[in-house]
Amino acid sequence: MSADLQRLNQRLASAKPSATYRIIDRVAERRAQGARIISLCAGEPDFDTPEHVRQAAIQAIEEGHTRYTQVAGVRSLREAVADKFRRENGLDVTWQDTLICSGGKQVIYNALAATLNEGDEIIVPAPYWVSYPEMVELCGGQARIVICNAETGFKLTPAALAAAITDRTRWLILNSPSNPTGAVYSRVELEALAQVLLTNPQVLILADDIYEHLIFDEQTFVTLAQAEPRLMPRTLTMNGVSKAYAMTGWRIGFATGPRWLLHAMEKLQGQQTSGASSISQQAARAALAGPKDFIHQSRAVFQRRRDLMVSRLNQIPGLACEAPGGAFYAFACCAGLIGRTTAAGRTLRTDEDVALALLDEANVAVVQGSAFGLGPYIRIAYALDDASLHQACDAIGRFCQNLR
Missing domain, CATH: 3.40.640.10 (Type I PLP-dependent aspartate aminotransferase-like (Major domain))
Incomplete structure (x- = not known):
């Protein structure tokens, strides 16, 4: 097939794929290989539609x-x-x-x-x-x-x-x-x-x-x-x-x-x-x-999860996180991890390295802040049940404690 036949619109050719969906695709690949991944990358409530x-x-x-x-x-x-x-x-x-x-x-x-x-x-x-x-x-x-x-x-x-x-x-x-x-x-x-x-x-x-x-x-x-x-x-x-x-x-x-x-x-x-x-x-x-009970209930759940995540993240060496005022994301600074080396020998030079290492070595999926225009941060979506969030924080904590 000729290269000319595959020529794309120039604007599309220069566009970057969604970083969020790239991580989601990588999670799917890891899960297909048998890995048990806790995904904190998708901006999607975990509740059923009312x-x-x-x-x-x-x-x-x-x-x-x-x-x-x-x-x-x-x-x-x-x-x-x-x-x-x-x-x-x-x-x-x-x-x-x-x-x-x-x-x-x-x-x-x-x-x-x-x-x-x-x-x-x-x-x-x-x-x-x-x-x-x-x-x-x-x-x-x-x-x-x-x-x-x-x-x-x-x-x-x-x-x-x-x-x-x-x-x-x-x-x-x-x-x-x-x-x-x-x-x-x-x-x-x-x-x-x-x-x-x-x-x-x-x-x-x-x-x-x-x-x-x-x-x-x-x-x-x-x-x-x-x-x-x-x-x-x-x-x-x-x-x-x-x-x-x-x-x-x-x-x-x-x-x-x-x-x-x-x-x-x-x-x-x-x-x-x-x-x-x-x-x-x-x-x-x-x-x-219709009735708005669902909104009030889900908001209360997300605020409790926010408090849980911010508290847990701020106890992890190398991470720092301010309490967000809304949505269901924690935007944690990971500057304290940059320059260190993981247990598997990977040097963390960027927040993308941090996100990929967390996925590959801790089985926790997050998205690098630089994909949103500001690093070194990681975005953590806390739209999961409390048990999964605690497990994710435990895994992130072990990952950070084992850095050299």
């Missing part, structure tokens, strides 16, 4: 909701989404100000693909979710990475935002609570960022609120357009049911924003995937409109 949501999907099948839907989603779900934004986020929107997509990832990709031209810059605070920069590059833009280290709580400051904005800036992506750090922006912090954005009217804002309901210590969640309503005409606020309702496989994301942008995203989606799964849409409507 019973009333599953029953709504079964009912949808039995009632014949198995056909194509409108590209933007069925009206009943869009009304439930609008009601959610009004009730929970204080955003004055109607169902016509909403869009349903096949997962939150599609919301983000469609927004970027619909608006970016060559040379447009997108401000991406780091640490960032691994897909943000790759999506930007695939859509023809340039990711302008702004490092937000532990001294700022891994959060973007107004000064750093102002310094990053240029006449080519098209978007700011803001994720709170954050993947991978669990950092949560307060209303005061959002208002301060908003002051910078108000003086730069050319900048669109993408508020990724997918971990909205996983927020700890009785904090109050605030989204950017809620903190500063004057930004609503240029803010896309996205969310979904995957994390809050343990519906990762149902693939439903949604957004509200300016209608010109939603119409452009709908146009793109109409030539791409068309409407999301009809059955999943009915299930998502039941989740948003």
Whole structure:
């Protein structure tokens, strides 16, 4: 087969595979070889989808909701989404100000693909979710990475935002609570960022609120357009049911924003995937409109697991971890391990070396922080039962104690 025949789109050829999925694939290979791996790498709740949501999907099948839907989603779900934004986020929107997509990832990709031209810059605070920069590059833009280290709580400051904005800036992506750090922006912090954005009217804002309901210590969640309503005409606020309702496989994301942008995203989606799964849409409507007991219960479980993990990790020589304010990730500094040698003779030069050595020698899977734009850290997803988390910490502890 000729090399010319295998020629790829240049943007795709330069894109990097998801670091998370690379680790997941390696876990699958190790397990296929008989290894017993504790995986702390996937951003997926370990709970079952709530019973009333599953029953709504079964009912949808039995009632014949198995056909194509409108590209933007069925009206009943869009009304439930609008009601959610009004009730929970204080955003004055109607169902016509909403869009349903096949997962939150599609919301983000469609927004970027619909608006970016060559040379447009997108401000991406780091640490960032691994897909943000790759999506930007695939859509023809340039990711302008702004490092937000532990001294700022891994959060973007107004000064750093102002310094990053240029006449080519098209978007700011803001994720709170954050993947991978669990950092949560307060209303005061959002208002301060908003002051910078108000003086730069050319900048669109993408508020990724997918971990909205996983927020700890009785904090109050605030989204950017809620903190500063004057930004609503240029803010896309996205969310979904995957994390809050343990519906990762149902693939439903949604957004509200300016209608010109939603119409452009709908146009793109109409030539791409068309409407999301009809059955999943009915299930998502039941989740948003139904009881919220599941959210409160899962949040309490995740906060307890957070406390467990942070306490255990800080007892391990070479690791240091601040308590995250939300999501279900611990972002642990592993600088104390760099330069040391494992029991198997591997020298740990980077946080990726640490992650791979933990998998190969301790049978614990984590993801290196450098994949999220900041090292030397490791991201640990504590979406597992307490017994597995204790076993993982025991294994990590033994690994670190045996370093030379």
